[in-house]
Amino acid sequence: MTDLILANEPMIRMGFFIGVLLAMGLWEAAAPRRVREIPRLVRWTNNLAIVVIDTLLVRVAFPVVAVGLALIAQERGWGLFNVFEVPSCAAFVVSLLALDLAIYLQHVMFHAVPAFWRLHRLHHADLEFDVTTGLRFHPVEILLSMAIKLAVVLALGPPAVAVLVFEVLLNATAMFNHSNVRIPAGFDRMLRLIVVTPDMHRVHHSIHPSETNSNFGFNSPWWDRLLGTYRAQPRDGHDGMTIGIEQFRTHRELWLDRMLVQPLRGPASGYPINREGDDGL
Numbered sequence: 001m002t003d004l005i006l007a008n009e010p011m012i013r014m015g016f017f018i019g020v021l022l023a024m025g026l027w028e029a030a031a032p033r034r035v036r037e038i039p040r041l042v043r044w045t046n047n048l049a050i051v052v053i054d055t056l057l058v059r060v061a062f063p064v065v066a067v068g069l070a071l072i073a074q075e076r077g078w079g080l081f082n083v084f085e086v087p088s089c090a091a092f093v094v095s096l097l098a099l100d101l102a103i104y105l106q107h108v109m110f111h112a113v114p115a116f117w118r119l120h121r122l123h124h125a126d127l128e129f130d131v132t133t134g135l136r137f138h139p140v141e142i143l144l145s146m147a148i149k150l151a152v153v154l155a156l157g158p159p160a161v162a163v164l165v166f167e168v169l170l171n172a173t174a175m176f177n178h179s180n181v182r183i184p185a186g187f188d189r190m191l192r193l194i195v196v197t198p199d200m201h202r203v204h205h206s207i208h209p210s211e212t213n214s215n216f217g218f219n220s221p222w223w224d225r226l227l228g229t230y231r232a233q234p235r236d237g238h239d240g241m242t243i244g245i246e247q248f249r250t251h252r253e254l255w256l257d258r259m260l261v262q263p264l265r266g267p268a269s270g271y272p273i274n275r276e277g278d279d280g281l
Contacts, residue, residue, distance in 0.1 A: 009067050009164055013171070020172045024131040024179040031182045033198065034239060038128050038251065046256045047132035053260075054142040061143055062150070066167060069153050070160035079157015088159065095158030097220075099166045102152045104223040106145060107216040114268035119144070121271065122262050124212060125248040129198075129205050134178030138263060173219045177201040196221050203234045207242040209271050211235070245271060 058065065064072065073079045081091045110120035119141040126133045137145075153163060177196040192200045196217045204215040214231035217224050224230040234241040247266050252258060 012164070013168060016168050016172055020175050021131060024175050024181065027181045028130055028179055033180050033182045033202075034129070036128065036130075036180070038254070042251065043126070043128060043130075043254055044132050046254055046259065047126070047136045049256050050137070050139070050259060051135045054137060054139050057139050058142060058146055062146060064150075065146065066149050066153050067160050067163045069150055070158055070163045073154060073157045074160065079153070079155055081159070082157035091159055092162045092165075095156060095162035096166050096169075098156055099149070099152060099158070099163070100170075100217075100219050101223060102148065103170065103218055104216055104227075106148050107218065108229070108273070110141065111213055111216070111271070112273040114272045116141075116144075117268050117272045118263040121245060121247075121269075122259055124205060124245050124271075125253065125259075125262065126205075127244050127249065127251070127254065128180070129178060129202055129243045130180040131175045131178055133205070134174040134176075136259075138259070140263070170219055177218065192221050194221070195219070199233075199238060202238060202241070202243075203231050205243050206234050206236075207244055207246060208235065212245070212271055213273050245269065 074082055077083065081095070086094075110116040119138045122138040122141070123133070123136055126136055173195060177198050178201060179198050181198055183191065183197060183199065188197050188199050191197050196215070196219065200215055200221060201218075203211050206212060211231060211234055214229050215224055216229055221230070236242070247269060248258075248262065253262075
Protein backbone atom coordinates (compact mmCIF):
# COMPACT_ATOMS: atom_id res chain seq x y z
CA MET A 1 0.00 0.00 0.00
CA THR A 2 2.80 2.41 0.90
CA ASP A 3 4.55 1.75 -2.43
CA LEU A 4 1.30 2.39 -4.28
CA ILE A 5 0.78 5.70 -2.45
CA LEU A 6 4.32 6.87 -3.15
CA ALA A 7 4.12 5.83 -6.80
CA ASN A 8 1.08 8.07 -7.22
CA GLU A 9 2.49 11.04 -5.29
CA PRO A 10 1.86 13.70 -8.00
CA MET A 11 -1.75 12.64 -8.51
CA ILE A 12 -2.40 12.49 -4.75
CA ARG A 13 -0.96 15.97 -4.19
CA MET A 14 -2.82 17.44 -7.17
CA GLY A 15 -6.08 15.81 -6.09
CA PHE A 16 -5.87 17.22 -2.57
CA PHE A 17 -4.80 20.64 -3.90
CA ILE A 18 -7.75 20.97 -6.27
CA GLY A 19 -10.21 19.48 -3.77
CA VAL A 20 -9.24 21.78 -0.89
CA LEU A 21 -9.03 24.85 -3.16
CA LEU A 22 -12.56 24.23 -4.47
CA ALA A 23 -13.95 23.39 -1.03
CA MET A 24 -12.54 26.52 0.59
CA GLY A 25 -13.63 28.68 -2.35
CA LEU A 26 -17.19 27.42 -1.96
CA TRP A 27 -17.07 27.92 1.82
CA GLU A 28 -15.83 31.49 1.31
CA ALA A 29 -18.75 32.19 -1.03
CA ALA A 30 -21.28 30.66 1.37
CA ALA A 31 -20.02 32.09 4.69
CA PRO A 32 -17.41 34.86 4.28
CA ARG A 33 -15.67 36.29 7.36
CA ARG A 34 -14.95 39.70 5.80
CA VAL A 35 -16.60 41.63 2.99
CA ARG A 36 -14.74 41.17 -0.30
CA GLU A 37 -13.80 44.51 -1.91
CA ILE A 38 -11.54 43.46 -4.81
CA PRO A 39 -12.94 41.32 -7.66
CA ARG A 40 -11.84 37.70 -7.49
CA LEU A 41 -10.91 37.78 -11.18
CA VAL A 42 -8.05 40.22 -10.50
CA ARG A 43 -6.56 38.48 -7.49
CA TRP A 44 -7.29 34.84 -8.24
CA THR A 45 -5.91 34.84 -11.79
CA ASN A 46 -2.64 36.45 -10.72
CA ASN A 47 -2.26 34.50 -7.48
CA LEU A 48 -2.89 31.20 -9.26
CA ALA A 49 -0.56 32.19 -12.09
CA ILE A 50 2.31 32.54 -9.64
CA VAL A 51 1.52 29.03 -8.31
CA VAL A 52 2.01 27.66 -11.81
CA ILE A 53 5.36 29.46 -12.14
CA ASP A 54 6.46 28.23 -8.68
CA THR A 55 5.60 24.62 -9.51
CA LEU A 56 7.39 24.64 -12.86
CA LEU A 57 10.53 26.24 -11.42
CA VAL A 58 10.76 23.69 -8.60
CA ARG A 59 10.50 20.83 -11.09
CA VAL A 60 13.19 22.40 -13.29
CA ALA A 61 15.56 23.44 -10.48
CA PHE A 62 15.46 20.24 -8.43
CA PRO A 63 16.00 16.82 -10.01
CA VAL A 64 14.43 15.30 -6.91
CA VAL A 65 11.98 16.81 -4.41
CA ALA A 66 11.27 15.97 -0.78
CA VAL A 67 9.50 12.62 -1.12
CA GLY A 68 11.98 11.38 -3.72
CA LEU A 69 14.93 12.41 -1.54
CA ALA A 70 13.42 10.57 1.43
CA LEU A 71 13.31 7.39 -0.67
CA ILE A 72 16.93 7.85 -1.78
CA ALA A 73 18.00 8.52 1.83
CA GLN A 74 16.29 5.31 2.94
CA GLU A 75 18.04 3.27 0.22
CA ARG A 76 21.48 4.69 1.05
CA GLY A 77 21.15 4.89 4.83
CA TRP A 78 21.33 8.68 5.06
CA GLY A 79 19.80 10.63 7.93
CA LEU A 80 19.05 10.07 11.60
CA PHE A 81 16.18 7.60 11.21
CA ASN A 82 18.15 5.52 8.71
CA VAL A 83 21.17 5.27 11.01
CA PHE A 84 19.37 4.46 14.28
CA GLU A 85 16.57 1.94 14.57
CA VAL A 86 13.38 3.74 15.54
CA PRO A 87 9.87 2.23 15.62
CA SER A 88 8.08 3.15 12.42
CA CYS A 89 5.18 4.85 14.21
CA ALA A 90 7.54 6.98 16.28
CA ALA A 91 9.59 7.90 13.22
CA PHE A 92 6.40 8.90 11.40
CA VAL A 93 5.10 11.16 14.19
CA VAL A 94 8.48 12.72 15.01
CA SER A 95 9.09 13.38 11.31
CA LEU A 96 5.81 15.28 11.00
CA LEU A 97 6.62 17.37 14.07
CA ALA A 98 10.23 18.03 13.01
CA LEU A 99 9.24 19.11 9.51
CA ASP A 100 6.54 21.36 10.92
CA LEU A 101 9.02 22.97 13.34
CA ALA A 102 11.44 23.51 10.47
CA ILE A 103 8.75 25.33 8.47
CA TYR A 104 7.91 27.49 11.51
CA LEU A 105 11.58 28.43 12.01
CA GLN A 106 12.00 29.10 8.30
CA HIS A 107 9.00 31.41 8.42
CA VAL A 108 10.47 33.33 11.36
CA MET A 109 13.77 33.63 9.47
CA PHE A 110 12.02 35.12 6.45
CA HIS A 111 10.59 37.77 8.76
CA ALA A 112 13.86 38.40 10.58
CA VAL A 113 16.34 38.86 7.72
CA PRO A 114 15.61 41.93 5.55
CA ALA A 115 16.86 40.25 2.35
CA PHE A 116 14.52 37.31 2.93
CA TRP A 117 11.68 39.64 3.94
CA ARG A 118 11.95 41.27 0.50
CA LEU A 119 10.95 37.90 -0.94
CA HIS A 120 8.39 36.94 1.68
CA ARG A 121 6.60 40.30 1.75
CA LEU A 122 4.94 39.37 -1.57
CA HIS A 123 2.84 36.96 0.48
CA HIS A 124 1.90 39.75 2.89
CA ALA A 125 1.29 42.41 0.24
CA ASP A 126 -1.97 40.79 -0.86
CA LEU A 127 -4.69 43.34 -0.14
CA GLU A 128 -7.26 40.74 0.83
CA PHE A 129 -7.06 37.48 2.73
CA ASP A 130 -8.53 34.39 1.13
CA VAL A 131 -7.65 30.86 0.03
CA THR A 132 -5.38 32.07 -2.81
CA THR A 133 -3.31 34.17 -0.39
CA GLY A 134 -2.03 30.86 1.00
CA LEU A 135 -0.57 30.08 -2.43
CA ARG A 136 0.97 33.48 -3.20
CA PHE A 137 4.75 33.17 -2.72
CA HIS A 138 7.61 34.57 -4.77
CA PRO A 139 9.33 31.90 -6.92
CA VAL A 140 12.73 32.60 -5.33
CA GLU A 141 11.24 32.06 -1.86
CA ILE A 142 9.73 28.78 -3.04
CA LEU A 143 13.13 27.61 -4.34
CA LEU A 144 14.84 28.56 -1.06
CA SER A 145 12.07 26.87 0.92
CA MET A 146 12.48 23.66 -1.08
CA ALA A 147 16.26 23.72 -0.54
CA ILE A 148 15.74 24.06 3.22
CA LYS A 149 13.17 21.26 3.21
CA LEU A 150 15.53 18.97 1.29
CA ALA A 151 18.30 19.69 3.82
CA VAL A 152 15.97 18.74 6.68
CA VAL A 153 14.91 15.53 4.91
CA LEU A 154 18.56 14.65 4.24
CA ALA A 155 19.56 15.19 7.88
CA LEU A 156 16.51 13.49 9.41
CA GLY A 157 15.99 10.58 7.01
CA PRO A 158 12.20 10.53 7.59
CA PRO A 159 9.92 7.83 6.15
CA ALA A 160 8.91 8.86 2.64
CA VAL A 161 5.22 8.41 3.44
CA ALA A 162 5.60 10.84 6.37
CA VAL A 163 7.07 13.42 4.00
CA LEU A 164 4.19 12.94 1.58
CA VAL A 165 1.60 13.25 4.37
CA PHE A 166 3.34 16.38 5.64
CA GLU A 167 3.43 17.97 2.17
CA VAL A 168 -0.27 17.29 1.65
CA LEU A 169 -1.18 18.55 5.14
CA LEU A 170 0.93 21.69 4.79
CA ASN A 171 -0.63 22.60 1.47
CA ALA A 172 -4.15 21.89 2.71
CA THR A 173 -3.81 23.73 6.01
CA ALA A 174 -2.18 26.73 4.29
CA MET A 175 -5.26 27.07 2.08
CA PHE A 176 -7.59 26.47 5.04
CA ASN A 177 -6.00 28.97 7.41
CA HIS A 178 -5.79 31.69 4.77
CA SER A 179 -9.44 31.32 3.81
CA ASN A 180 -12.01 34.06 4.28
CA VAL A 181 -14.44 31.80 6.11
CA ARG A 182 -16.57 32.39 9.18
CA ILE A 183 -16.15 29.89 12.02
CA PRO A 184 -18.15 30.31 15.26
CA ALA A 185 -15.95 31.89 17.94
CA GLY A 186 -16.39 29.05 20.44
CA PHE A 187 -15.52 26.39 17.90
CA ASP A 188 -12.54 28.46 16.70
CA ARG A 189 -11.14 28.59 20.26
CA MET A 190 -11.23 24.79 20.47
CA LEU A 191 -10.04 24.20 16.92
CA ARG A 192 -6.96 26.41 17.25
CA LEU A 193 -5.67 24.14 20.00
CA ILE A 194 -4.82 21.57 17.30
CA VAL A 195 -4.62 23.49 14.03
CA VAL A 196 -4.01 27.06 12.86
CA THR A 197 -7.42 28.56 12.10
CA PRO A 198 -8.20 31.40 9.67
CA ASP A 199 -8.92 33.82 12.54
CA MET A 200 -5.59 32.91 14.16
CA HIS A 201 -3.55 33.31 11.00
CA ARG A 202 -5.36 36.43 9.78
CA VAL A 203 -3.65 38.30 12.65
CA HIS A 204 -0.34 37.52 10.92
CA HIS A 205 -1.56 39.44 7.86
CA SER A 206 -2.33 42.64 9.78
CA ILE A 207 -0.71 45.88 8.63
CA HIS A 208 0.69 46.40 12.15
CA PRO A 209 4.28 45.01 12.34
CA SER A 210 3.78 43.60 15.85
CA GLU A 211 0.92 41.48 14.52
CA THR A 212 2.67 40.62 11.25
CA ASN A 213 5.47 39.23 13.41
CA SER A 214 3.23 36.81 15.29
CA ASN A 215 1.37 33.54 14.59
CA PHE A 216 4.00 32.11 12.25
CA GLY A 217 2.62 28.57 12.24
CA PHE A 218 1.10 27.25 9.01
CA ASN A 219 0.07 23.82 10.18
CA SER A 220 0.09 23.37 13.97
CA PRO A 221 -0.39 26.21 16.51
CA TRP A 222 1.89 24.73 19.16
CA TRP A 223 5.18 26.36 18.15
CA ASP A 224 3.73 29.87 18.44
CA ARG A 225 2.39 29.10 21.90
CA LEU A 226 5.59 27.41 23.09
CA LEU A 227 8.00 29.99 21.64
CA GLY A 228 6.12 33.14 22.56
CA THR A 229 4.92 34.32 19.15
CA TYR A 230 1.21 33.66 19.68
CA ARG A 231 -1.30 36.52 19.49
CA ALA A 232 -4.95 35.65 20.00
CA GLN A 233 -6.71 38.52 18.22
CA PRO A 234 -5.90 41.61 16.11
CA ARG A 235 -6.05 44.96 17.91
CA ASP A 236 -8.52 46.39 15.37
CA GLY A 237 -10.80 43.35 15.29
CA HIS A 238 -11.21 40.99 12.35
CA ASP A 239 -13.75 43.18 10.58
CA GLY A 240 -11.85 46.43 11.10
CA MET A 241 -8.26 45.29 10.60
CA THR A 242 -6.29 46.31 7.51
CA ILE A 243 -4.81 43.42 5.54
CA GLY A 244 -1.37 43.79 3.95
CA ILE A 245 1.69 45.95 4.55
CA GLU A 246 2.24 49.68 4.22
CA GLN A 247 3.82 49.31 0.76
CA PHE A 248 2.29 48.14 -2.53
CA ARG A 249 -1.29 49.10 -1.76
CA THR A 250 -2.69 49.85 -5.23
CA HIS A 251 -4.65 47.30 -7.24
CA ARG A 252 -1.97 47.43 -9.94
CA GLU A 253 0.44 45.81 -7.47
CA LEU A 254 -1.73 42.68 -7.54
CA TRP A 255 -0.73 41.89 -11.13
CA LEU A 256 1.78 39.13 -11.85
CA ASP A 257 4.44 41.35 -13.45
CA ARG A 258 4.53 43.63 -10.39
CA MET A 259 4.60 40.67 -8.02
CA LEU A 260 7.61 39.10 -9.72
CA VAL A 261 9.75 42.26 -9.48
CA GLN A 262 8.50 43.34 -6.06
CA PRO A 263 11.63 42.18 -4.14
CA LEU A 264 13.68 44.70 -6.13
CA ARG A 265 11.40 47.63 -5.39
CA GLY A 266 11.41 49.93 -2.38
CA PRO A 267 13.05 49.54 1.03
CA ALA A 268 12.61 46.51 3.27
CA SER A 269 10.54 48.83 5.55
CA GLY A 270 10.04 48.36 9.28
CA TYR A 271 8.60 44.86 9.21
CA PRO A 272 11.67 42.63 9.70
CA ILE A 273 11.84 41.49 13.32
CA ASN A 274 13.96 43.67 15.61
CA ARG A 275 14.43 46.32 12.94
CA GLU A 276 13.64 49.97 13.57
CA GLY A 277 9.93 50.56 13.06
CA ASP A 278 8.78 47.18 14.42
CA ASP A 279 6.45 47.96 17.32
CA GLY A 280 7.36 44.71 19.03
CA LEU A 281 5.55 41.46 19.84
